[in-house]
Amino acid sequence: MDIHEYQAKERFIAAGIPVPPGEVATTADEAEAIASKYGGPVMVKAQVHAGGRGKAGGVKYCADASEAREHASNILGMDIKGLTVEKVLVTPAEDIESEAYVGVLVDRSTQSATFMVSPEGGMDIEEVAEKQPEAIRRLAVDPRYGLLPHQAYWLANFLYEDKAHVKQATKIVSQLYDAFVDSGASMTEINPLITTPEGEVKAIDAKMSIDGNELFRRPEVA
Known part of the structure; x- marks a missing residue:
């Protein structure tokens, strides 16, 4: 059985793997509040048991909290491969080399x-x-x-x-x-x-x- 990304990350953290912080939101308001707490750019990521979330528009970069709210509003309720998105993970955006x-x-x-x-x-x-x-x-x-x-x-x-x-x-x-x-x-x-x-x-x-x-x-x- 597949588990959500945030659940897998909890298991990674328990094993000591370095993982950026993140919180789950079920509403756009919650996503905005979480993004405000982190400050700076964040990622809003659909939590659904399906691959290809990014291609489906379920993973978005957000420059600020208001953008996080906007993207979360669009992602929540989205259909990805027949599955409805009910949760999003909000996590600080990382600089990637x-x-x-x-x-x-x-x-x-x-x-x-x-x-x-x-x-x-x-x-x-x-x-x-x-x-x-x-x-x-x-x-x-x-x-x-x-x-x-x-x-x-x-x-x-x-x-x-x-x-x-x-x-x-x-x-x-x-x-x-x-x-x-x-x-x-x-x-x-x-x-x-x-x-x-x-x-x-x-x-x-x-x-x-x-x-x-x-x-x-x-x-x-x-």
């Missing part, structure tokens, strides 16, 4: 976790796999040992040349695996994992699907 992709999913053939990472983030990973297969690095995790530190480094080192970025990304890759396991997930991904002009590495989007057999352990998302 680069975008990468980090994902882990259960390989049904082996029933083990498999990582996929790419320095080509911010786009559909299937599209990257089709057009630039060399831009993806894969790693199957041995369930007997979990993700080992040198494996996390090997994945992170494919994403960045800067040593400081690699160090941060190595930690995030390990934390993502922890979130994946602790949540009973069948898939989780960060797309994009960004670097900022200040040298930080952050997860500004989050996706997670939880195995149906694990939902009884997690009533908060069922």
Whole structure:
């Protein structure tokens, strides 16, 4: 079962992954109030269990709180792939230097976790796999040992040349695996994992699907 972005981010935060702050709004007034509290530009993002939110007009940059109100008013009630948007996530807009992709999913053939990472983030990973297969690095995790530190480094080192970025990304890759396991997930991904002009590495989007057999352990998302 897919969970909302804000729910996935809560699980990321619990695992220690750096995620920008954000709050959920169900009305345009709430979105405006949240944006006012943050000050500066924000993103208003539809919370719906469907891909392609951006292409559908469900993700908008807002220069100020009044613009956040306007975009939230348009997004709430919007139909995205047959689903009605009832919530939006309001989060500060980030200055982005680069975008990468980090994902882990259960390989049904082996029933083990498999990582996929790419320095080509911010786009559909299937599209990257089709057009630039060399831009993806894969790693199957041995369930007997979990993700080992040198494996996390090997994945992170494919994403960045800067040593400081690699160090941060190595930690995030390990934390993502922890979130994946602790949540009973069948898939989780960060797309994009960004670097900022200040040298930080952050997860500004989050996706997670939880195995149906694990939902009884997690009533908060069922």
